[in-house]
Each structure stands twice: as C-alpha cells, then as structure tokens.
Amino acid sequence: MIAGDRQAPPAGPAAPRIAVAVTTFHTPQDVVVAMLESLAVAACVCASRWPGVSFDLTLVDNTPGGTDRARLQALLDRFAPGGEGRGVEGRVALSSRLLSGHGNVGFGAANNLALLDRDADILIVANPDLVYEPEAFAALLDVFAREPEAGLVTPAFVEAAGAGQGATARHVSHLCKRYPSFAVLFGRGFLPAGLRRGLSREIAAYAMADKPADRDWWDPPIVTGAFMAFRAPVFRAIGGFDPRFFLYFEDFDISLRAARLTRLHFAAGVRMVHDGGDAGRKGWKHVRMFSASAFRFWAKHGFRLFAVKDTPPRRVSG
Known part of the structure; x- marks a missing residue:
C-alpha cells in the first residue's frame, strides 16, 4: 500500500495526535470512498515519517434523522476501522467514529461537535470531496514542527490542467482570500x-x-474551510466555528478570529485535490x-x- 523506503522522522517534538472532522450531507459514495482511501494512505505515509503519530477521524452525518448512518458506518468499517489501537494494515493508529442523528445543524456546528471535545494536538476540518496526496499529512506535520508561530495552516489544491495532458500536467492553486x-x-x-x-x-x-501557490507564505487574511489545520489550543480558544453561519462564510469568520490570536500560514507542500464549486x-x-x-x-x-x-x-x- 505504501511505496518507498521508510524515512527518518524529522527532529522536533514527539509526533502529535491528529483529529480530523469530515461533515457529509448525502455525499455520493464514490466521493466518500476516494476521500477515505486517500486519507488512509496519507496517514500511513505520515506514520512512516512520524512514528507514533495517531489519527482520530470523525465523520459527521448531517442528514435529517441520520438517514446516511448505515452507509457511512459501513465505509468507516472498511477504510478506517474504529476502536482504540486498530489501524490500516497495522501501520498507523487510525481510529474513527460516526456522529449521526442530530440532523442538519450546518457546517460549522457539525465541526464543533466533532472537534471541540477531541483530546488532540492538531484539529483538522476537511471537506468530504478531498483526495489527499500521499505526503499531505507528513508535510503538514513538517510545517507545524518548523513553524511554531503557525496556528492555522491552509494547503495547496491540485487539479488536472486538461484531459489528455498526462499526470504531470497539473495546476496548483491556493484558495486564500x-x-x-x-x-x-x-x-x-x-x-x-x-x-x-x-x-x-x-x-x-x-x-x-x-500570491504564489508554489511556495509558502504568511498571513493570508482568509483561508478556505475545505481544509483547515489548527493547533488545538487556537481552535479551542476561539470556541470553534460560529454556529450562526449555517453554510458559507463560516471559514471567513473563523479565519479573522484566529488571526487575532495566531498567524495563518499557506503551506505549498501540503497538497490535495478538491472538487469545490x-x-x-x-x-x-x-x-x-x-x-x-x-x-x-x-x-x-x-x-x-x-x-x-x-x-x-x-x-x-x-
């Protein structure tokens, strides 16, 4: 499942605990499968670079009455088995849980349900329509280790530059505003x-x-909610998302509030594909x-x- 040799872990603090929240609302099966498959691979690659790292994935089912509960639980059991100490091919601690039955509380409130009670060092908000590059989480931990001022990290997003141009013909962008x-x-x-x-x-x-998408830079005023990686004390200090934003602009609001406490950082080496709109x-x-x-x-x-x-x-x- 993992290509390449095991690399030595970077110098710095012990590998952290990472909590990831993904909110779904009737998200198509192939989209969720692609996300979970790529997340599992990226978590394994991260563990090869950061021995001892752990991942705690929460899927939040925002369908009314939890109508997606059975389908999402089956996918978690397949790609991210729950339970303490279980993992993907035994190579990374990847536990999972499903929150369902609370109804459609909105994007921000759903992520608060998933993350505010997590005992973790890094809290990640992620869309279900992401496909992670294998090095994404390892690169993210590298950024947090070398940039102690960074309290909120935003990634680069990759998309094909056009059909028939080959796998290397890719466009990389940031979604900062x-x-x-x-x-x-x-x-x-x-x-x-x-x-x-x-x-x-x-x-x-x-x-x-x-602003470039091929190198790191500091202090974007607003970063996208498609993927936000917080140091946990920052997310907790600002109380997470403002639940009054049901959908849209919750990421604008939390970016401005986070910037009053910490620095925002665009990390060009943290890459994933995002199918937004x-x-x-x-x-x-x-x-x-x-x-x-x-x-x-x-x-x-x-x-x-x-x-x-x-x-x-x-x-x-x-």
Whole structure:
C-alpha cells in the first residue's frame, strides 16, 4: 500500500495526535470512498515519517434523522476501522467514529461537535470531496514542527490542467482570500463573464492572484474551510466555528478570529485535490444561503461596498 523506503522522522517534538472532522450531507459514495482511501494512505505515509503519530477521524452525518448512518458506518468499517489501537494494515493508529442523528445543524456546528471535545494536538476540518496526496499529512506535520508561530495552516489544491495532458500536467492553486466587498462577491458569483471584466482587477485582488501557490507564505487574511489545520489550543480558544453561519462564510469568520490570536500560514507542500464549486452553480437555495451568510459576515466584521484590501488582524496579546 505504501511505496518507498521508510524515512527518518524529522527532529522536533514527539509526533502529535491528529483529529480530523469530515461533515457529509448525502455525499455520493464514490466521493466518500476516494476521500477515505486517500486519507488512509496519507496517514500511513505520515506514520512512516512520524512514528507514533495517531489519527482520530470523525465523520459527521448531517442528514435529517441520520438517514446516511448505515452507509457511512459501513465505509468507516472498511477504510478506517474504529476502536482504540486498530489501524490500516497495522501501520498507523487510525481510529474513527460516526456522529449521526442530530440532523442538519450546518457546517460549522457539525465541526464543533466533532472537534471541540477531541483530546488532540492538531484539529483538522476537511471537506468530504478531498483526495489527499500521499505526503499531505507528513508535510503538514513538517510545517507545524518548523513553524511554531503557525496556528492555522491552509494547503495547496491540485487539479488536472486538461484531459489528455498526462499526470504531470497539473495546476496548483491556493484558495486564500482578502476581505470581501459586495461588488466583488456579486460580480464574481453572479455576473456573466462579459460584465465581469470591469471588476477583473478587484476580483483578482480578492482571490490573492498576486500570491504564489508554489511556495509558502504568511498571513493570508482568509483561508478556505475545505481544509483547515489548527493547533488545538487556537481552535479551542476561539470556541470553534460560529454556529450562526449555517453554510458559507463560516471559514471567513473563523479565519479573522484566529488571526487575532495566531498567524495563518499557506503551506505549498501540503497538497490535495478538491472538487469545490460556486453557490451560483448550485441553485437558488444555495444563492439565498450564500447571501444571508454574506450579510451576517458583514454585520459582524464590517461592510465594504467596493474596496478589497488586506486587513491586518487585531492581534490579542497574552
């Protein structure tokens, strides 16, 4: 299952305990299988680099009445068997549990249920539509070991550059953002391409197109909720996600709150594939949720009609 020779562990503190939360809502079978398979492989590779590392995976079933319980439990039993001390091919401590029956409480609240009570050193929020590169978790631990100031790490995302171009033809991007304005969010999400050209400079600034995806850098104002790796004391100190954000902008909000306590770090070597999407592609229900969450975000952090710029965090001392 693992290719390559065992590598010596990096110098530094003992290998940490990692808790991963993945929230599902009628997520297709092939998507969950691909995620679990790649997570198991990446966990094994991590254990070869960091002997003694442990993974605690929580799947959160947000379907009403827990209608996905049986299907998700069967997948966990197959790819990430639960129970203390059990693991993938005996090579990594990978325990799991399923939370189900609580209903659709929203993305942020679901991750709070999964992570706030975990006895772990690193807390990871991850979408179900991720496929991890084998070195992803090992590279993540390397970052935390060499960058003690980093309290929240965001990865690089990989996608094929085009059909028929081969496995090496890949595009790597970050999903970091500057503080959003109304004009940029509306133009980016809902205007046709021809009308969007007038906002192209502002949209590029919002998406931090001036920042590289092939090397590390510090202090993105906002990072994506598709994958967030927190030092556990940071996540606990800010109380996790604000549950008032049912869907959308919970990652914007928690990024700004985390930046008041710690530093955010983009890690180019932590890589995975993400199949995301815009609210505008998902129908009017998602457009309404997106809009409601956007105005909730601005009500909490401040409204901007046009300007897009870096917002220095109000760092809390002590």
